[in-house]
Amino acid sequence: MRPSFQRKLTAWQATALCAALLAPTLASAGEVTIRRDSFGTAHVYADEVHGLFYGYGYAIAQDRLYQLEMSRRSTQGSVAEVLGQEYLKFDIGIRQNYSPKSIRLQLAKLPKTDLDILDGYAAGINGWIDEIHRNPAQLMPKQFIDNGFEPEKWTAFDVAMVFIGSMINRFGDYNTELDNQQLQDGLIAKNGEHDGKALFNLLLSVDNPNAPTTVPKGEWNPALRAGAYVPAKAAQAARPAAASTQALASSEPFQLQDAPKERAFSNIIVLGAKKTADARAILLNGPQFGFYQPAYTYSIGLHGAGYDAVGNSPFGYPMVEFGYNRDISWGSTWGAGDNVDLYRLQLNPQNPREYLFQGRYRPFETRTETIAVKAGKPERVTLYRSVQGAVVDYRPEQGVAYAKRRGWEGEEVATLMAWNKVGKARDHEQWAAQVSQSAINVNWYYADQRGNIGYALGGRYPVRVQGHDHRLPVPGNGDYEWQGFMPFASNPQVYNPSTGYIANWNNRPAEGFPSPDEWWYSWNDADRVKALFSRLEARERFTPQQAWDLMMDAAFEDPNARFFVPRLVKVASASDDPRLREAADILAHWNYQDRDNDADQRYDSPATPIFRAWLKQMLALSQGDALPAQQAPWFLETGYLDAGASTPGSQNIEVGTKVVHQAMQARESGKTGSFDLFRGKDVDALMLQALRQGLDDLGKTQGADMQAWRSGVAHITYAAKNFLGVPQAENSEEMRIKLAMNRGTENNLTVFTAKGVEGYEVVAPGQSGFIAPDGARSKHFDDQLKLYGDLDKKRTWLQQADVEANSTETIRLSY
Numbered sequence: 001m002r003p004s005f006q007r008k009l010t011a012w013q014a015t016a017l018c019a020a021l022l023a024p025t026l027a028s029a030g031e032v033t034i035r036r037d038s039f040g041t042a043h044v045y046a047d048e049v050h051g052l053f054y055g056y057g058y059a060i061a062q063d064r065l066y067q068l069e070m071s072r073r074s075t076q077g078s079v080a081e082v083l084g085q086e087y088l089k090f091d092i093g094i095r096q097n098y099s100p101k102s103i104r105l106q107l108a109k110l111p112k113t114d115l116d117i118l119d120g121y122a123a124g125i126n127g128w129i130d131e132i133h134r135n136p137a138q139l140m141p142k143q144f145i146d147n148g149f150e151p152e153k154w155t156a157f158d159v160a161m162v163f164i165g166s167m168i169n170r171f172g173d174y175n176t177e178l179d180n181q182q183l184q185d186g187l188i189a190k191n192g193e194h195d196g197k198a199l200f201n202l203l204l205s206v207d208n209p210n211a212p213t214t215v216p217k218g219e220w221n222p223a224l225r226a227g228a229y230v231p232a233k234a235a236q237a238a239r240p241a242a243a244s245t246q247a248l249a250s251s252e253p254f255q256l257q258d259a260p261k262e263r264a265f266s267n268i269i270v271l272g273a274k275k276t277a278d279a280r281a282i283l284l285n286g287p288q289f290g291f292y293q294p295a296y297t298y299s300i301g302l303h304g305a306g307y308d309a310v311g312n313s314p315f316g317y318p319m320v321e322f323g324y325n326r327d328i329s330w331g332s333t334w335g336a337g338d339n340v341d342l343y344r345l346q347l348n349p350q351n352p353r354e355y356l357f358q359g360r361y362r363p364f365e366t367r368t369e370t371i372a373v374k375a376g377k378p379e380r381v382t383l384y385r386s387v388q389g390a391v392v393d394y395r396p397e398q399g400v401a402y403a404k405r406r407g408w409e410g411e412e413v414a415t416l417m418a419w420n421k422v423g424k425a426r427d428h429e430q431w432a433a434q435v436s437q438s439a440i441n442v443n444w445y446y447a448d449q450r451g452n453i454g455y456a457l458g459g460r461y462p463v464r465v466q467g468h469d470h471r472l473p474v475p476g477n478g479d480y481e482w483q484g485f486m487p488f489a490s491n492p493q494v495y496n497p498s499t500g501y502i503a504n505w506n507n508r509p510a511e512g513f514p515s516p517d518e519w520w521y522s523w524n525d526a527d528r529v530k531a532l533f534s535r536l537e538a539r540e541r542f543t544p545q546q547a548w549d550l551m552m553d554a555a556f557e558d559p560n561a562r563f564f565v566p567r568l569v570k571v572a573s574a575s576d577d578p579r580l581r582e583a584a585d586i587l588a589h590w591n592y593q594d595r596d597n598d599a600d601q602r603y604d605s606p607a608t609p610i611f612r613a614w615l616k617q618m619l620a621l622s623q624g625d626a627l628p629a630q631q632a633p634w635f636l637e638t639g640y641l642d643a644g645a646s647t648p649g650s651q652n653i654e655v656g657t658k659v660v661h662q663a664m665q666a667r668e669s670g671k672t673g674s675f676d677l678f679r680g681k682d683v684d685a686l687m688l689q690a691l692r693q694g695l696d697d698l699g700k701t702q703g704a705d706m707q708a709w710r711s712g713v714a715h716i717t718y719a720a721k722n723f724l725g726v727p728q729a730e731n732s733e734e735m736r737i738k739l740a741m742n743r744g745t746e747n748n749l750t751v752f753t754a755k756g757v758e759g760y761e762v763v764a765p766g767q768s769g770f771i772a773p774d775g776a777r778s779k780h781f782d783d784q785l786k787l788y789g790d791l792d793k794k795r796t797w798l799q800q801a802d803v804e805a806n807s808t809e810t811i812r813l814s815y
Helices: 011-021 049-076 085-096 100-108 112-134 142-147 156-171 177-191 193-203 222-228 234-238 245-250 412-422 428-435 530-537 544-554 565-573 578-588 607-626 632-636 655-669 683-702 785-789 800-805
Strands: 004-006 031-037 042-046 266-271 281-287 297-304 307-314 322-324 328-334 340-348 351-357 360-363 365-371 379-385 391-395 400-406 442-448 453-457 493-495 501-504 716-718 735-737 746-753 756-763 794-796 807-814
Touching: 031 049, 031 800, 042 049, 049 085, 049 112, 049 142, 049 156, 049 297, 049 807, 085 365, 085 379, 100 156, 100 412, 112 156, 112 412, 156 412, 177 193, 177 340, 177 607, 193 607, 193 655, 266 328, 266 442, 266 453, 266 530, 266 544, 281 322, 281 328, 281 442, 281 544, 297 756, 297 800, 307 746, 307 756, 322 746, 322 756, 328 428, 328 746, 379 391, 412 428, 428 442, 428 453, 442 501, 442 746, 453 501, 501 530, 530 544, 544 746, 565 578, 565 607, 565 683, 578 607, 578 683, 607 632, 607 655, 607 683, 632 655, 655 683, 735 785, 800 807
Parallel strands: 042 297
Antiparallel strands: 004 807, 031 042, 031 807, 266 281, 266 501, 281 746, 297 307, 307 322, 322 328, 328 442, 340 351, 340 400, 351 360, 365 379, 391 400, 442 453, 453 493, 716 735, 746 756, 756 794
């Protein structure tokens, strides 16, 4: 590789140049140009796919090599090799959860043009690693030195696994069916069969018709999903009936583990021609991945070989996931559709390496792997697969194992390629063709230069056998096997909805689409997306800045308040207790915003602590006595952060809160059905009791002057550990913003006008995580932190003339 440079060179670039000039000239070389703007965003120019992604890999390695290395190890289960024994259990869990053989087979089937994407990206990373080895004293990232190991060369498999491990195996693989089973068993034990199941169906509703939808009601036909459940085959019906799922699970003395809970999601608004002013279409995305140092996403421009796209993407992804080209813009949020099921396998008492399937015991597929451990002995582990998929819980001493069946398995690499090629689409048809190839449950959004907008839920969703409750594990004996997949046409989607806009905050895609199976996520009438809907309906048209301000304003709204405060104010105002009336007056004048405009590290309004204290008491009074002790904390949480705590990514309305609101609505309408969450209690009286108790608690800690009450603020901390809890930076690199915001890890805005397309984004803390051996940090280490804290944004560039005019560095490579 021979790099050449123009304009001012940094010290590490100059060193790289000297070393590169000594490298041998390649007999057959391609040319790559990388231009960086004033925020360090790399724009890569090349004529060939391999060269384009070579430049991408080279640029991101300059900025994020240690983060990339730890992401590779995190997603393949080799962290203990460099960080020691404490990560051995983590590595085993990661390896248990995927099949390297399957990924390699998928890669082997790729056409050369697709493989060039991954090979080129890996080669670009390796090109920069070669530069480091020529001059480690200046170019080796300090984190490698501090942790006593060096970067290793990359392959196409490594590149694919960063995407698969951090996107598909994260957002596509949520499943709490075993936790759900234990919850149902506990509810039945505490409340009896009828009420226990009824409460379970409230907490994990299958279909709440009042839940707000991204596709306007009436603009997608729920009948398209009519084939999602089919009768069992005759051969299955002829076999002896399997024991009930409940009996299978409840007969085993499982030790309940800490229930998983995710707090990282995303929101978006897309405005079409009739909803915009000074624009033809606007797309504003806020992916909520959480906050990390270096930044979770990486900004990039790709120009040439069929690409001309700008935006950003989660670190290490060879694509532009959130961005635009000359013709269209695209974005995404988590879709929450259920295409993962858990199967309970009955092990052979004589040989626990066999399981019962279709009337006979069959051997597991096994593989043995050796996990290296820093300063320790290597660990050999045996991993199992059944016909359903990876065995994720193997308990031979109890005669049981659990396997996961995933709708996306075998399509991981095809999904990666589809996401990559979205950036090459030029119209809605081409965009939809790629979204249809995405196998995981992610929502996709579209806007174009003609003012059209669109939405589609991606993912392959199974055809299940009737009687299969997707919320609970089912026997793996063959009676509940999937019967194929629903066609993409049955996924909710819309083009140019009648509203003129599309908005989503991980809410229900469309009416008739079944709810998620996670106990910690539900679709109910109370949904934070209404914070977006209400603002969008309040104005006929939006300028780009007004759309940006809308999203920033929603980031400070208490997500629960709009659903309870009006009624609470009404009942408390009528009370003969002057304390309750004073609290009602404070709440009545609250705009539901949690801000700190005077920068005293306390939220500005006394309404904040009053409402939070009320909600805590209301949850306990309404449902606390009906919940099993083990699971009660899951549903009694308010979701608010303690003073001084850091937001993990986003704040949502907790399931317990949604259920209380739903029960209040049902009582008010007289449609409680056969189960009343409040057990006949007067709801208004219960609300007042909760308010009294909340005020009593606040009075003890904050004194008698209600007007002076305040809650301490929470923060955004850019954590040194990655999304899986593995260090990707040193603790000393952590930084924070003083006030938490319920908004994207990054925000990106695309505006189509009569003059063309403009892009904006903010990706804090900065583009680069590089720290030199002497401790000097890249100038782009945190140069977007203030932008983010100030609710501001920067321009992104697409046209070559704009890129050149705003370039501060240029690198030319031969590969």
